[in-house]
Amino acid sequence: MSFRTFPKVELHLHLEGAAPPKFIAGLAKEKHVDISGIFDERGNYAFRDFLQFLKVYEAATQVLQSPEDFRRLTLAVLEESASHGVVYSETFLSPDFCGGGDVGAWREYLHAIREAADQAERDFGITLRGIVTCIRHFGPDQAKRIALCAAETADDWLTGFGIAGDENAGQPADFAYSFDMAREAGLRLTAHAGEWGGPQSVREAWRDLRVERIGHGVRAIEDLALVEELAEAGVVFEVCPGSNLVLGVYPNLAAHPIEKLRERGIKLTVSTDDPPFFHSTMTREFENLARVFEWNEDDVRALNQTAIDAAFCDASTRDKILKKLETA
Numbered sequence: 001m002s003f004r005t006f007p008k009v010e011l012h013l014h015l016e017g018a019a020p021p022k023f024i025a026g027l028a029k030e031k032h033v034d035i036s037g038i039f040d041e042r043g044n045y046a047f048r049d050f051l052q053f054l055k056v057y058e059a060a061t062q063v064l065q066s067p068e069d070f071r072r073l074t075l076a077v078l079e080e081s082a083s084h085g086v087v088y089s090e091t092f093l094s095p096d097f098c099g100g101g102d103v104g105a106w107r108e109y110l111h112a113i114r115e116a117a118d119q120a121e122r123d124f125g126i127t128l129r130g131i132v133t134c135i136r137h138f139g140p141d142q143a144k145r146i147a148l149c150a151a152e153t154a155d156d157w158l159t160g161f162g163i164a165g166d167e168n169a170g171q172p173a174d175f176a177y178s179f180d181m182a183r184e185a186g187l188r189l190t191a192h193a194g195e196w197g198g199p200q201s202v203r204e205a206w207r208d209l210r211v212e213r214i215g216h217g218v219r220a221i222e223d224l225a226l227v228e229e230l231a232e233a234g235v236v237f238e239v240c241p242g243s244n245l246v247l248g249v250y251p252n253l254a255a256h257p258i259e260k261l262r263e264r265g266i267k268l269t270v271s272t273d274d275p276p277f278f279h280s281t282m283t284r285e286f287e288n289l290a291r292v293f294e295w296n297e298d299d300v301r302a303l304n305q306t307a308i309d310a311a312f313c314d315a316s317t318r319d320k321i322l323k324k325l326e327t328a
């Protein structure tokens with residue numbers, strides 16, 4: 001079996017973080033912006049550690065300046081995902097980078113992104129849904145503006161709200177107001193936690209933001225009572241092993257807790273997070289899991305089932321995707 005052609009569901013992907021380096025380099029050239037320093041000699045993003053990763057990420061996103069840039073970005077990202085067998089994807093969208101949190105500007109960016117998603121569905125057979133994401137280190141007040149953007153544009157395409165950014169900035173409870181606003185607008189909820197923060201960070205995100213999914217969540221393994229509670233509650237982890245390894249959360253895949261979490265009953269899915277930054281693809285994630293943990297086709301099918309069950313889409317979209325997954 002080829003992991004590449006096997007149909008897959010991906011729930012944790014940052015749109016700007018998925019920007020192919022060639023696409024960003026091309027856009028920089030068009031705009032006469034010199035960001036050549038962020039690439040290595042082979043044209044990949046170059047960074048040594050987490051802080052430098054954030055700098056490179058920021059420099060790359062600087063050239064994304066208009067709705068048209070985001071339309072082209074979305075199309076490039078979805079073409080790449082579809083080439084790795086992804087049939088359904090959810091992407092984190094940051095109004096902070098799309099008009100600075102202004103609702104009117106955000107609507108224009110969103111319109112462009114959705115236009116590209118429609119085209120990708122026709123051309124590449126991949127379905128996309130959006131999750132508006134506030135940035136934790138921009139603080140609770142800015143998060144409220146982002147939540148308002150999300151609430152004002154919530155519908156059957158923009159289906160979720162979440163939080164990303166520096167996990168050690170502030171407390172989850174500081175963002176409860178924004179999550180309440182999103183929940184009241186009918187949005188489904190997820191939060192990044194348990195990547196840089198330990199189990200307490202996961203517990204607080206789950207308790208104070210009342211999310212049904214946790215982005216990463218892997219460091220919950222350091223508190224087995226918490227793992228048991230989360231398994232019992234059916235909270236779904238969006239696990240991104242390749243991302244955790246490149247950023248040094250774990251030294252190698254054998255040391256990564258994904259298998260232990262699964263054995264303890266955590267519902268989990270596998271995603272790439274910011275694929276070109278982490279030299280990751282959905283194909284490679286599964287090849288690595290097969291090599292290190294001997295996961296096989298049945299394991300991939302089970303992960304797909306968990307992911308589509310936890311997807312923030314409506315029932316008719318879910319049925320359509322399930323039919324595609326059944327072909328594998």
Ligand SMILES: [Zn+2]
Pocket residue numbers: 012014164192215273
């Ligand atoms: Zn992430």
